[in-house]
Amino acid sequence: MPTPHPLSPPSPWVERFAPLVQAGGRVLDLACGGGRHLRLFRRRGHPVVGLDRDLGGVADLEDKAGVTLIQADLESSNSGISPNSLPVDGHFAGIVVTNYLYRPLFPAILAALEPGGMLIYETFADGNARFGRPSSPDFLLRRGELLEAVHGRLQVVAFEQGEIATPKPAVVQRICAVAGDDPLPL
Numbered sequence: 001m002p003t004p005h006p007l008s009p010p011s012p013w014v015e016r017f018a019p020l021v022q023a024g025g026r027v028l029d030l031a032c033g034g035g036r037h038l039r040l041f042r043r044r045g046h047p048v049v050g051l052d053r054d055l056g057g058v059a060d061l062e063d064k065a066g067v068t069l070i071q072a073d074l075e076s077s078n079s080g081i082s083p084n085s086l087p088v089d090g091h092f093a094g095i096v097v098t099n100y101l102y103r104p105l106f107p108a109i110l111a112a113l114e115p116g117g118m119l120i121y122e123t124f125a126d127g128n129a130r131f132g133r134p135s136s137p138d139f140l141l142r143r144g145e146l147l148e149a150v151h152g153r154l155q156v157v158a159f160e161q162g163e164i165a166t167p168k169p170a171v172v173q174r175i176c177a178v179a180g181d182d183p184l185p186l
Contacts, residue, residue: 025093
């Protein structure tokens, strides 16, 4: 049996805002990869849904209580995606997206949040090409693009864009935002 790849630790950005997701609320990890955020939210007592085109990195979670895994190519015309829905049933208390960008999904992601649901999103941005991949503008957020994507739909809790040094040098953009108009506790 091949040796499993070591798991990457959760993103500090996701860890920082994970406590804001409603206790026990269902969480979607979109383009879940190796499942580092699925595992984080599962440890926190959330039922989790992992969605990716390749579920090999989360195969060890198959048949675990509170874990649903859905294999879907989010960028395929046969994915079941419409402008306002993902190929998964229901709404979520939290949606996590890291190191992934497919702009046509923005409306579906926002529509999948339940009232009070948290969006925690972090991916590469313009300027990252000098550090390597991704370097194509198709996979790099434009300045303020996440703010534009949630404007008028979600309340922004936190937003950052710029260069980071760890876990490796990159240019990123990240947001934490909540669905609904209720005031947030400070």
